[in-house]
Amino acid sequence: MTRLDVRDIPPVDRHPTIHDAFDDLAPGETLTIVNDHEPKPLFYEFQAEVDQFDADDYEVERVAADEFVARFPKGDA
Known part of the structure; x- marks a missing residue:
């Protein structure tokens, strides 16, 4: 699993x-x-543009008011 914190980008x-x-x-x-x-x-962008994005297994969790953790799985497509 690769974890990327983009809040400072x-x-x-x-x-x-x-x-x-990805x-x-x-x-x-x-x-x-x-x-x-x-x-x-970003989810909609991946869903429309990235063939290997497994939208069915995408998950997002709100951890705090300014912290969301989202999982973008890569399939075989």
Whole structure:
């Protein structure tokens, strides 16, 4: 599992950083990101653009008001 805390990354750089980290995963691995808001736009972006994103196994948990932990699993597609 790869964990990436993006809260200190400038917002304009977050999605490219997350995509790069996801691309580096092997099929069957999961990218866990920590964000300061629920990453719904990122989920929809992955769902539309990333064939290997396993949207069915995506999970997000609100840990605190400014801390969301989301799991982006990589499938075989």
